[in-house]
Amino acid sequence: MAPLDSTLTSNLFAIGAERLALLGKHHKALMQGYLDGQVDETTFSEAALKKLIAARILWRPDEQQPLALRPLVSELIASMVADENRRQINADVAEKLEQIRNRVQAYRDAQFKGDYSVAELQLQRLTEHVHDLSGQFEEAIDSLWHRLNSDFGFVSSLDEKIRENERAQKQLRRLLDGLDLLNFDELIELSEGNSHLRKLLVSQLQNQLSSHHSSLLEVQKRLVQLLAKFRQQQARSMLITNMAAFLRQHPKYQPADYPNRSELPGLFNQAPAIRPQAAIALDKASERDILAELLQALPKPNRIELPELHSANFAEQLVDEAIMARQQALKTDVENFYLKVIDRGGKLSALDYLNEQQLSWDSEIWLYQILADYQALPREEKQMFAIRRDETPASEVNQLMLIRDIQIALRAA
Amino acid sequence: MLHHGPLLERLLAGDFICQISDEDAFRHLSNEQAQQEIDHYLRPLNRRLVSNDDHSVFYLGYHELNKNAREHLSSQFALTVQSLLPLLEWLQLVQETLGRDSALTAGDTIKLQEFVLRTEDNQSLRQRLQTLASDRFFNSQSEQLDSQVKLIFRRLKEHGYLLQPHAERQYYVVTGKIDYLLDVIRFIRDEEQLPVDDTPSQEALL
Numbered sequence: 001m002a003p004l005d006s007t008l009t010s011n012l013f014a015i016g017a018e019r020l021a022l023l024g025k026h027h028k029a030l031m032q033g034y035l036d037g038q039v040d041e042t043t044f045s046e047a048a049l050k051k052l053i054a055a056r057i058l059w060r061p062d063e064q065q066p067l068a069l070r071p072l073v074s075e076l077i078a079s080m081v082a083d084e085n086r087r088q089i090n091a092d093v094a095e096k097l098e099q100i101r102n103r104v105q106a107y108r109d110a111q112f113k114g115d116y117s118v119a120e121l122q123l124q125r126l127t128e129h130v131h132d133l134s135g136q137f138e139e140a141i142d143s144l145w146h147r148l149n150s151d152f153g154f155v156s157s158l159d160e161k162i163r164e165n166e167r168a169q170k171q172l173r174r175l176l177d178g179l180d181l182l183n184f185d186e187l188i189e190l191s192e193g194n195s196h197l198r199k200l201l202v203s204q205l206q207n208q209l210s211s212h213h214s215s216l217l218e219v220q221k222r223l224v225q226l227l228a229k230f231r232q233q234q235a236r237s238m239l240i241t242n243m244a245a246f247l248r249q250h251p252k253y254q255p256a257d258y259p260n261r262s263e264l265p266g267l268f269n270q271a272p273a274i275r276p277q278a279a280i281a282l283d284k285a286s287e288r289d290i291l292a293e294l295l296q297a298l299p300k301p302n303r304i305e306l307p308e309l310h311s312a313n314f315a316e317q318l319v320d321e322a323i324m325a326r327q328q329a330l331k332t333d334v335e336n337f338y339l340k341v342i343d344r345g346g347k348l349s350a351l352d353y354l355n356e357q358q359l360s361w362d363s364e365i366w367l368y369q370i371l372a373d374y375q376a377l378p379r380e381e382k383q384m385f386a387i388r389r390d391e392t393p394a395s396e397v398n399q400l401m402l403i404r405d406i407q408i409a410l411r412a413a
Numbered sequence: 414m415l416h417h418g419p420l421l422e423r424l425l426a427g428d429f430i431c432q433i434s435d436e437d438a439f440r441h442l443s444n445e446q447a448q449q450e451i452d453h454y455l456r457p458l459n460r461r462l463v464s465n466d467d468h469s470v471f472y473l474g475y476h477e478l479n480k481n482a483r484e485h486l487s488s489q490f491a492l493t494v495q496s497l498l499p500l501l502e503w504l505q506l507v508q509e510t511l512g513r514d515s516a517l518t519a520g521d522t523i524k525l526q527e528f529v530l531r532t533e534d535n536q537s538l539r540q541r542l543q544t545l546a547s548d549r550f551f552n553s554q555s556e557q558l559d560s561q562v563k564l565i566f567r568r569l570k571e572h573g574y575l576l577q578p579h580a581e582r583q584y585y586v587v588t589g590k591i592d593y594l595l596d597v598i599r600f601i602r603d604e605e606q607l608p609v610d611d612t613p614s615q616e617a618l619l
Contacts, residue, residue: 156514157514158515161514233515233516235612236516236518236611237516238610238611238612239595239598239602240501240504240508240516242610242611243501243602243607243609244498244501244505246608247497247498247501248498255494256604257490258604259483259487259489259490260483260487264486265600266463266464266465266474267465267600268489268490268597269463269474269486270463270472270473270474271427271460271475271482271485272427272485272489273425273427274458274460275426276422276425
């Protein structure tokens with residue numbers, strides 16, 4: 001029996017490995033098939049399609065239908081990528097329990113016969129079944145938590161979320177019913193007198209299932225809370241839509257005068273604002289320091305600009321006229337000076353001319369006006385005159401140059 | 414009582430205090446003893462603490478209703494009734510524009526730019542926004558979408574329905590005053606027995 005077994009196993013190994021490799025080889029096309037609900041046959045070669053069908057990865061649900069992934073393969077993908085739209089929850093406990101019972105019986109029979117290699121194999125299968133049972137709950141609980149934590153975000157509308165939540169609650173009830181089927185007295189009885197079985201069926205399974213049970217109760221609590229929240233949101237949306245529609249249809253609608261009812265509803269008791277104002281208490285000596293501080297902290301203006309007074313404006317105008325006349329006289333004298341320079345042809349000292357003509361201008365103003373007139377000349381005319389400033393430093397320590405006199409000469413054209 | 418100073422000032426200024434607008438103050442106000450202390454303090458001002466049915470917002474009301482108080486409340490109520498439709502339409506518009514699956518609730522965030530972008534390319538949303546902006550509650554004179562939206566959001570901020578956490582950043586958080594608004598609507602509906610449903614019919618459930 002043993003050699004036969006090993007060929008069977010090696011055969012199984014070869015086929016299984018080859019078919020798993022098929023999944024990897026066509027991973028993109030198969031994943032696309034998962035998303036589209038059908039596979040595009042043109043992306044596969046004839047031989048590849050045959051292999052995929054033989055490997056029970058693809059099938060044709062109906063003669064007219066395109067090829068699609070087998071449900072078990074879709075389920076595998078859904079579980080791997082936690083796609084809550086497609087993920088299946090298997091709450092069938094009775095079948096698993098039946099298998100466990102049969103395996104225990106087969107194990108005991110083999111032990112009784114003294115066929116230890118078979119007994120070993122049966123124990124291994126039994127272990128797998130027990131793990132499957134626990135894993136089935138774990139997968140379901142993971143899926144439920146995942147949906148909860150994403151707020152059922154995998155569906156778009158609130159109505160769908162509510163339906164999904166209700167579906168999850170039904171699944172959860174089935175899972176809890178399934179857990180109730182597990183009778184630990186029976187499991188204790190099954191494992192009686194065998195430490196392996198006792199460890200597997202009683203201590204390990206019981207531990208796991210009781211933790212699953214409390215997880216499921218927690219999920220249930222959260223699902224109920226979330227459903228209440230969804231319902232509340234739905235009610236809000238409906239209230240908003242319907243009230244807006246009503247008010248649009250009845251533009252002149254006026255509700256009763258609640259504020260003048262003897263029993264005023266709290267909602268409409270909304271008092272006007274009172275704004276408490278406060279200032280420094282000048283009569284309180286202790287606050288003087290604060291006041292002084294505040295005063296110091298005030299930003300200081302850079303320069304105090306006094307507003308101009310109307311009377312000052314009036315006087316200014318009179319002065320203006322007198323100055324204008326004098327300014328004009330000054331300009332005429334300066335012009336005469338320049339004409340003299342042109343007449344003479346040589347250079348002429350400004351101060352000498354001032355003395356010569358016995359003009360009454362202050363020498364500084366005189367020099368200033370000559371410079372100003374020179375600067376005001378057009379460029380070509382400016383070039384006609386050579387200007388030389390007699391300058392001396394203001395003092396020995398001050399390098400500021402003061403103009404003592406100006407010499408103007410006519411340049412040779 | 415001095416440590417309640419800032420809170421009292423906000424309440425006196427007519428602010429609605431909710432978990433979003435001021436979490437610490439809200440927690441404080443949820444304490445019954447603190448409520449009594451504040452009521453006691455406000456009594457000489459003829460004010461008292463009021464909250465909506467599920468205690469999600471607090472604000473100040475009159476302690477005693479004299480003639481002046483009634484007059485004020487009447488005009489206040491008239492304003493509230495006037496604001497109902499524009500506010501409801503705004504709620505619908507935001508929900509539809511941003512493609513949300515449920516109505517706005519306290520704590521939701523709205524990005525102004527996202528709202529403008531989505532409205533810009535949709536003629537019917539634009540039209541609705543324009544009508545809404547020119548409603549006298551918002552009273553926009555502008556033709557520009559951007560300034561219409563800004564005005565709407567600013568007005569809602571002034572009325573306490575929205576909070577702008579950063580003055581220079583254009584995103585807003587919905588406050589608990591929205592709950593108050595819906596409570597007012599529910600109250601009017603129940604009192605007046607208006608044909609306004611908020612539970613889905615059996616057909617919709619199936």
